[in-house]
Amino acid sequence: MDWTLVFVGLFLASTAAWIATSGVLSRRIRRSEKARFDIEIEEGRVFEFLHSLGEAFAEGVRSADLHRLIAESAARILDTHGGALYLTDRNDVAMVPAFLSKSCPPLIDVPRHVLEQGVNTPIAVESYVRLHAVKPGEGLIGAAWQNAEPHLVASDLEALNLHRDRSLQLGSALIGPLIYRRKCLGVLAVTALPGATPFTDADVKVFRTICEQSAFALYNEVVYLEANEKKRLDHDLEIAREIQSILLPSDPPPVPGYEISGLNIPARQVSGDYFDYLVIDDNRTGIAIADVSGKGVPASLIMAMCRSVIRSHASTQTSAAEVLRRVNRQLYPDIKEDMFISMVYLILDAHSNVVRMARAGHDPPYVYRAATDSIENLNPKGMALGIDSGEVFDRVCADFEFTLEPGDYVLLYTDGATEALDAEGDEFGTERLVHSLKASASGSAASVIRQLTDDLKSFVGTYPQHDDITLIAIRKL
Secondary structure, eight states, rough: OHHHHHHHHHHHHHHHHHHHHHHHHHHHHHHHHHHHHHHHHHHHHHHHHHHHHHHHTTTOHHHHHHHHHHHHHHHTTTOSSSEEEEEHHHHHTTTEEEETTTTEEEOOOOOOHHHHHHHHHHHHHHHHHHHHOBBBTTTTHHHHHHHHHHEOOOOTTTTTTOOGGGOOOOOOEEEEEETTTTEEEEEEEEEEETTTTOOHHHHHHHHHHHHHHHHHHHHHHHHHHHHHHHHHHHHHHHHHHHHHHHHHHSSOOOTTTEEEEEEEOSSSSSSSSSEEEEEEESSSSEEEEESSSOOOOHHHHHHHHHHHHHHHTTTTTOHHHHHHHHHHHHHHGGTTTOOOOOEEEEETTTOOSEEEEEEEEEOOOOETTTTTEEEEOOOOOOOOSSSSHHHHHHOOOOOOOEOOTTTTTTEOOOHHTTTTTTTTTTTTTHHHHHHHHHHHHTTHHHHHHHHHHHHHHHHHTOOOOOSOOEEEEEEEE
């Protein structure tokens, strides 16, 4: 046996096997490198989209600019002919166009008469598409709304290609719902003309990521807009509070023979409570306290109306009841059926210890008698303002007179004080109110108000205030 030939044969066989194996490995390496290159391109395209979104939010992008950015960036990154973004309306019953690029073919069924009109008036088709609200299941957009994942729509879409104008022809499209937290916020689409390079699996992956990030961006946009709207409303309410503080008296007028102190604590930025000191003439001063049903801005607007009306009538009347009758008649036509105003109106006379009072459904005042260290509850008849046009109101509203001796007090309050709650849900109540009045009655009117507010704060603790609080203490000197 010729061993030389054997060794040569084995060498040639092993060399051929090595060459074959090397070729397989080389092909595998090339495929691996190409896959890695494709992944890098895919990552780069996604990063480009995320970077553009990040820059937009950093600059405080407007809604219209964000919508254009999403559609145009998706079309540019995927190198397509056009892009479209549809968003759900407020009631989630239809999709409306948020942005359509000029080169984007229609993605909805365009009626034949509109297409025919578009032959002579090209803008007819564009106007129809931009104004048409899409219902679930209607056309490609409506169908995508009902899908859970982005998908590729192939060519030969005869239902959408009814016009000879190439700009209205759709070759293929990537269309996907924009879903965040299981809620569909809209539909994104990128389109290609007939004959364009087909979308690849990598394109579909990139588009899916773009849809996910777009949904997140749109959700953040809503949060951002709501935060800005809240900030604006808070600013407006702060201005309203400042204006309302001007409407409420800062200091009581000097009334010979009396000492007066009042305080308003709104539960929100603005208050539905009202109190006022009204100069009637050289001897008489009116004191009003009122509570508009409800809280917040609506109640504060009614409060402002009430202030204007009572001021227009107080200076001409010495009858407390007549003032309330006139206020009721003037306010009644402008107050909604579910709103009303409770009020107590007092008239002090500098030359008399007789106080004239009328009550319109308000919490009954308390009188502290210094001589007997006792409390009286003044509860004359009366119905709230704004409930009746005047026929019934005028009959039940009447003047009520009582006398005050030196050291006596009258306490006016709104139900925000007696109904203040602690953490256990218990009310401050009238008993605690009376106890605070008696405990501080030896001091000034201002000290009575301080005692009441301190007791209220101590009672409620950290529990949030749920209603406006107004207190007025009147001391007979």
